[in-house]
Amino acid sequence: MAITRVTQKMMLQTSMESLQGQLARLARTQEQISTGRQLNRPSDSPTGVSVAMRLRASLADQDQYSRNAEDGLGWLGQIDTVLSTVTDQVRRSRDLALQGASTGANSVAARDALATELEQIREGLIASANANYLGRPVFGGITSGSLAFDSNGVYVGTPGAVNRTIGEGVTIRVDVDGAAVFGAAGSTLFQQLDDLVTALRTTDQAGIQTGLTALNQALSRVTAVMADVGTRFGRVESANQLAKDATLGLTTSLADVEATDLPRATVDLHMQEMAYQAALSATARVTQPTLLEFLR
Amino acid sequence: MSGTFGSLNTALTALQYNRVAMDVASGNVANSTTEGYVRRRVLAETIGAPAVPAMWSRYDGAGEGVRSVGLGRMADAFLDMRARREHASQSYLDTRRMSLERLEGGVGEPGDTGVAAAIANFRQSWHDLANNPGGAAMRGQVLARASALAEAVRIQAAGVEAEAGDQRNRLIATLAEVNTVASDLAATNESVAAAQLTGTDASALLDRRDALALRLSELTGATATARADGGFDVTVGGVALVTGNVAGSLDIASGVTPTGGADGSPVTFEVNPGGTAVPAVLRGEVGALTDLLNTTLPAYGAGLDAVAKSLADDVNALHQSGYDLTGTAGVALFTYDPADPAGSLAVAFTDANLVAASGVPGGNLDGSVAALLGGALDAEQAYQQLVNGLGTEVASSQRLAANQQALTAQVDGSREQLSGVNLDEEMTLLLAHQRAYEAAARVMSTVDTVLDTLINRTGLVR
Numbered sequence: 071m072a073i074t075r076v077t078q079k080m081m082l083q084t085s086m087e088s089l090q091g092q093l094a095r096l097a098r099t100q101e102q103i104s105t106g107r108q109l110n111r112p113s114d115s116p117t118g119v120s121v122a123m124r125l126r127a128s129l130a131d132q133d134q135y136s137r138n139a140e141d142g143l144g145w146l147g148q149i150d151t152v153l154s155t156v157t158d159q160v161r162r163s164r165d166l167a168l169q170g171a172s173t174g175a176n177s178v179a180a181r182d183a184l185a186t187e188l189e190q191i192r193e194g195l196i197a198s199a200n201a202n203y204l205g206r207p208v209f210g211g212i213t214s215g216s217l218a219f220d221s222n223g224v225y226v227g228t229p230g231a232v233n234r235t236i237g238e239g240v241t242i243r244v245d246v247d248g249a250a251v252f253g254a255a256g257s258t259l260f261q262q263l264d265d266l267v268t269a270l271r272t273t274d275q276a277g278i279q280t281g282l283t284a285l286n287q288a289l290s291r292v293t294a295v296m297a298d299v300g301t302r303f304g305r306v307e308s309a310n311q312l313a314k315d316a317t318l319g320l321t322t323s324l325a326d327v328e329a330t331d332l333p334r335a336t337v338d339l340h341m342q343e344m345a346y347q348a349a350l351s352a353t354a355r356v357t358q359p360t361l362l363e364f365l366r
Numbered sequence: 367m368s369g370t371f372g373s374l375n376t377a378l379t380a381l382q383y384n385r386v387a388m389d390v391a392s393g394n395v396a397n398s399t400t401e402g403y404v405r406r407r408v409l410a411e412t413i414g415a416p417a418v419p420a421m422w423s424r425y426d427g428a429g430e431g432v433r434s435v436g437l438g439r440m441a442d443a444f445l446d447m448r449a450r451r452e453h454a455s456q457s458y459l460d461t462r463r464m465s466l467e468r469l470e471g472g473v474g475e476p477g478d479t480g481v482a483a484a485i486a487n488f489r490q491s492w493h494d495l496a497n498n499p500g501g502a503a504m505r506g507q508v509l510a511r512a513s514a515l516a517e518a519v520r521i522q523a524a525g526v527e528a529e530a531g532d533q534r535n536r537l538i539a540t541l542a543e544v545n546t547v548a549s550d551l552a553a554t555n556e557s558v559a560a561a562q563l564t565g566t567d568a569s570a571l572l573d574r575r576d577a578l579a580l581r582l583s584e585l586t587g588a589t590a591t592a593r594a595d596g597g598f599d600v601t602v603g604g605v606a607l608v609t610g611n612v613a614g615s616l617d618i619a620s621g622v623t624p625t626g627g628a629d630g631s632p633v634t635f636e637v638n639p640g641g642t643a644v645p646a647v648l649r650g651e652v653g654a655l656t657d658l659l660n661t662t663l664p665a666y667g668a669g670l671d672a673v674a675k676s677l678a679d680d681v682n683a684l685h686q687s688g689y690d691l692t693g694t695a696g697v698a699l700f701t702y703d704p705a706d707p708a709g710s711l712a713v714a715f716t717d718a719n720l721v722a723a724s725g726v727p728g729g730n731l732d733g734s735v736a737a738l739l740g741g742a743l744d745a746e747q748a749y750q751q752l753v754n755g756l757g758t759e760v761a762s763s764q765r766l767a768a769n770q771q772a773l774t775a776q777v778d779g780s781r782e783q784l785s786g787v788n789l790d791e792e793m794t795l796l797l798a799h800q801r802a803y804e805a806a807a808r809v810m811s812t813v814d815t816v817l818d819t820l821i822n823r824t825g826l827v828r
Contacts, residue, residue, distance in 0.1 A: 077786030079399065080779060087775060111470050112757025113764060120754040122476040127746060130486040134493045134740065141497045204498065212724070212732040214500060214691075228730045235493065235737050328476065361790040365797070 078357070085353040092346040099339045102330045109328050118327050125324045132316040135236050139310035142234035145244040146303040149208050152201040153296045156251065159198065160292060163191050163263060164285040170270045171278045178273070185270040192263040196223055199252055206232075209248035218248045223260025225249065236309035242302060251295050252288075259288050372430070373813045379431030380806035383410055386434050387799040391792045398787035402577040405787045406569055407438040439569045440785050443592060446576055449781055450583035450590060452774045454650045457584040459767040461654035462662075465533060466760045469666065472525035475753045482753075484518040485677070485746050487511050492740035495723050496733035505691070505718035508736075512699060516711040519674050523708035526667045530659060535626040537618070537633070537655045544585045544652065545615040548600065551578040552613035555597030559611070562596045572596070582607075586616065587649025603646035605637045614638060616652075621659065632660045662759070667708070669752040674708040677745035688722030688735030696722025696735070 102108050112119045166184045199219045200207055210218035210227030218227040225248050232245035252259045262284040269277025387408045397403040413430035474480040491511040495504040554575045561568035579590040579598050588607060590598040600608040607614050614637045621633030633656045635644040648656060678700035688696040697720060703710035725734035 075783050075786075075788065077398075077782055077788040079786050080782045083775075083778070083782070109476055111760075112473065112475055112753050113467075113470055113760035114757075116754050116757035116761055119476050119757050120750050123482050123750045123753065126476065126482065127486055127742075130490060131742075134490050138493060138497060206500065206731060212726060212730040214729055214731050228726075228728070230726055230730065230732050232732075233734065233737065234497065235740065241737065361793040365793065 078360070081356055085349070085356065089346070089349055089353065092342065092349050096339070096342045096346055099335055099342055103332070103335050103339065106330055106332075107328050108330045108335075122324060122328045125320055125327065129317060129320045129324065131238070132313045132320060135238075136310055136313035136317065138234045139236045139306050139313060142236060142242060142244040142306045143303065143310065145203050145208060145232065145234075146299055146306060148201065148203040149246050150296065150299050150303065152198050152208065153246075153251070153292060153299060156195060156198050157289065157292050157296065159191050159195050160259070160285060160289050163188055163266075164282065164289065166191075167266055167270075167278060167282045167285055170266075171275070171282060181270045181273065185267045188263055188267050188270070192223070192260055192267075195252075195263070196221065196260060199223075199248065208245055209251060211245065211247065219252070219258075219260070223252075223258055223264075225252075225255055225258070234306070236306055237312065240309065242306055242309070244302070244306070246295055246299060251292055253291070257284075259284075262288070370817070372427070373816075374810060376429070376431035377806045377810040377813065379413065379433055380809070381803060383408070383432045383434050384799040384803040384806060388796055388803070390437065391796045391799065394787045395789060395792050398789060398792075402573050402580075403787070404439050404441045404569070404573055404576075404785040407440060408434045409436050409438050411435045437567050437569055439572060441572075441576070442781075442784055445777070445781050445784065446580075447590075449774075449777050450580055450588075452770070452777045453580060454583045454587035454653075456767070456770050456774045457651045458587065458649050458654045459763060459770050461651045462658060463760075463763040463767045465529060465654075465658050466662070466756075466763050469526065469529050469663070470756060470760045472529075473522060473753060473756065479518075481515070481518045481522060481673075481749055482746070484511070484515040485743065485749070488515045489740050489743070492723075492736045495721070496736035496740060499723040499731045499733040499736060500691075502718060505721045505723075508721050509713060509716065509718055512713045515677075516700065516713055519670070519677075519708050519711045523667065523670055523674075523706075526663055526670065527709065530628065530663045530667075531626065533655050533658050533663070534622045534628065537622060537652065537659070538624075538626060540585060540651050540655065541616055541618065544582065545613075547578055547581050547585065548608050548613040548615070551575065551582065551598065551600065551608050552611050554578060555593070555595075555608070556611035558597050559593075559595040568596060583650060585650050586652045602637070603635070603644040603648050605642050605644050607637055614640070616644070619643060666752070666756060669748075669755070670708040671706070673745050673749045673752060674702060674711045675704075676748055677743060678702050678707065678711060680743055680745065681739065684735060684739050685722050687725070689724045689727045689729075690722045691719040691724075691729065693724075693727050693729030695727070696720070 101110060109115055109118050109122055166188055170181055170184045196219055199209055200217050202208060202216065205216065207213065207216060207218040207227060212230035212232060213226070213228040215226065218225065220226050227248055229247065229249075231243045233241040234244050235241050249255070253262070262281060265277060266281030266285075268274070269281055387410075390406050390408050394405050410432050411434075413433055415425040415427070475482055477483065488508075488511045491504070491508045495501070495508050498504050554571060558568050558571045558575060561571055575596075575598055579588075579600065582588045582600055583590070586602045586607075588600045588602045590600050593599055593610065595610070597610060598608070599606065599610065602616055607616060617636055617638050619634045619636040619641075620631045621629060623629050635648065635652075635656075636642060637644060647653060678698075682698040682700055685696045685699045690696055698714050699721075701710075701712055701714045723736035724730055724732035725738075726732045
């Protein structure tokens, strides 16, 4: 546009508009620096805000997966400890049964002593079977009670899986079914120990042999469960690590999208400040002179 | 042939004309910053030979001086029309932008306080409950987070409703201004017509007429057409609002009650008296308010309603498939009024034992339903889309307003270029007329000397 005629008001208005524009830009940069965020409202960048919201949701999810996994590790760790105690106890019972089975070497009194020790081991095993994590029996399934087995060794838990979500659509079982470790109802380890004690007391060789076989089976059962628990522990641990890594990556991405690029913003601020000052001084110069100053 | 004293008369006309010119220049300087002032020029004319030819009495003079034939107002009707149109668009876009920015400020996204964060917290609390279904603290936390979520949604719905309420009140106030301006314009039209008839200078009235017409355009996007008598006829949306010295009133036909409430139907207008419905879409401030009330705000409210409904329905369906601490089947967690889901979303119960975390009946510590409730909800996605849509709309309205600002500034600049007062120019003119005045005075004294010579010295020999 060829300007053919310029008035004082035009210059003032143009100056005011450009000063306002400069100030608005300055205020925007100042906001970005003082809030530390370049996305302060959806209109700053609608797509950026969508991405930021998705990232925040994913971040919360991953954080939660990591917490779930840590809880699961607590369960599985507790079960692992209990199972190694159980293995020791079953192994000791098998030793005792073997001693009882060797005929002739043992008197009645000695067998009685073996039986008494086996009874104590049985008590200890029931206590192990009722091991709990944060108040919940780890072999009791989804029971709301505090026991998996009562004092007679009868299962009182509620069968059901205790699962933890450790990733998007990934759940893992963090408990162990009581029956899988201690045998199904009717042929529980406790029942078999009871029978063995009776067989020892009555010198029933066939009964002792049956008990010995049962104990061997129990030992391999517990070992298999331990291996399974160990595998699951590893899976949960790696899922936890994955979730933690993802959290780190997502936090970085969120900062990329949302946070102010400070060096750039600071440079911008300086440049805008200089431009503003230049505009101010130009306005001051332009608005001063009129013909009046030269007319005498 | 001019008379003996004709030369004196010529000088006199010059004195008169230059005095008027200096008056006008001083008036221009005085009004150099007055809003809507259009600079004036004295239109001068040489007094010469009579235009009617005559055979026997021919004019043989050398001109009879100068006379001012009126004031010229340095305005361009087409530029003014263009300015009215651009200003109407500008106020439409500005009004829309400011309202949307307020709405956006109330959404509070992205951040740790908005609905998105509340949904994330709500889901986390379910995960925590899944990890420990028996914990009273976890159950309480689920209820607390659910309440916080419902409240966040309700606050946002209330924000939309409050914005609509503000805009309705503003619409009423704006219409009051429209009608005042319209009747002022009608009165000005009458004065302009009278001034034209009597031949007095109507410049000040015309300035006022232009300012009022511009304001009407800013308010309603009205179009003005010039009348033969100098006034403006104004139509809004094709319906006559001001005709000569008669002004109608633009009123709300439906959509807003006199107290600023909503009556459920879209906002429409009529011009009274006569109750002529305004068919076309208005521009300007009123147009922006109408758009906001009829389209933008209800659309966002409906989006929020859909999010609230989907959230409540999905959570309720899952929750009802579960069993609470005592083993009873779960009840709905959220309640809402189907007519206004976002505004009435609330948690249905306060007893933490009723939270259904278990997927197995009979009272146990299964957490499968809680884990499912901790999973992703469709409402989250829908809410992100809603916020994205709002952000896009705000950003586009800001861009449009900024573009329009450049256009409006350009048109205003063109008007100012033509109509604005340049002090240097006025000073120069003032000087020129001052010199001309001095010269005319010198002519007068010269003629006086000549006459003195003629009258007093003729025949005298010394």
